[in-house]
Amino acid sequence: MLTPTLKSRSQSLRESIEEMIAIGKLLPGQHLDETELANEFGVSRTPIRETLIQLASMGVVVIRPRRGAVVAELGPQQLVEMFEVMAEFEAMCGRLAARRMTLAEQQDLLAAHQACKDASAAQNSDDYFYCNETFHQIIYQGSHNAFLAEQAMALHRRLRHYRRLQLRVRDRVSASFSEHDGVVQAILAGDGELTAELLRGHIMIQGQRFADLMASLPKAQAAGK
Template sequence: MKNRSTELREALEEMIAVGTLSPGQHLDETELAARFEVSRTPIREALIQLASMGVVVIRPRRGAIVAELGPQQLVEMFEVMSELEATCGRLAARRMTVEEQQALQAAHQACKEALDSQGPDDYYYRNEAFHEAIYAGSHNQFLIEQARSLYRRLRPYRRLQLRVRNRLSNSYAEHDGVVQAIISGDGDKAAELLREHVMIQGQRFSDLMASLPQLGKQAA
């Protein structure tokens, strides 16, 4: 059973992911305690948890802020993310059970339904489940933990990417190739496709940089 600070951590993490709390925003413990109708203690514990994940930065005597990622740091983190996902895909192609392959196909179908309804937020959550299915299929717990940790730090930015024009349909088409490669057992192809799917460079980087100001406005 989750304790209150863990529930608060998850709620705050979600608010950061969807832009309700934007990069660089000050996180006032008193305001958050009033918002969630709790004392400051579980809020402080939740912020410490988020800081350990790199999602929040706690500054001595100045309180906590939502972590900000500069352009160079974003590129470097997406570069590492693409390699982690590529490795997950390569291992998943070799190790996925039939049941896990079916779960991956179901997650892919769920993305198709979200695409058809043109709901970027819905697609974002289905997309997260799709990638999680690939992580699980790698059967490497250390790799899964590292991939999840970095995915969490990049959530606001991965979500923002999906709002770029035509990105939903392109993302789904890329998923389709990944699924086929994994199901057919072609680990090298799965790795190559996932690396390209996650890597942010060229026009995709320009689009993300242009979209960053929207992060703080999505809840408005």
């Protein structure tokens, strides 16, 4: 069993590599060199290898026999399918949160909503990305269904890179904040069905939104070279 110190170090390493993937420092399909990562984090290759195995179990990384690990790469059809499931997870969390959120959790949601507003006003998509994550995580926790929240977070992690890219599409941040506003009002009113409907539409990528997301992928790949 890992000691608390080793466990926190392992968790920190996993979160750091996850973050590099989310912000595009490590791109989908990119080979993950254990030696390079070990040098970057000042550790041996063993904890790096263990971390990559953890990330593979989460679907963030793919480990191929004799070829090492690469960042998981999602095709167009898989992206659509995963966002469809994410939309339903969010809808379920929202429906329950509207009924079960405590007053303190509602205040946390309002604070996160204000942080999103500030980032949107500053037109800073990267700041908005992190505020947006907090906003959604508060809703997951507010469902008071630990299993559902865990599943929503797991899929959220796999889609982090793509959710971030969406926010870089023109006018998406302001549109996202406007959609959040409706969600907040529905939750505060205790309207579970409306909350679910609004969150489902907020997450779904289809039509022009999907085309914009796919168009952003080559740009992200080029920026990372």
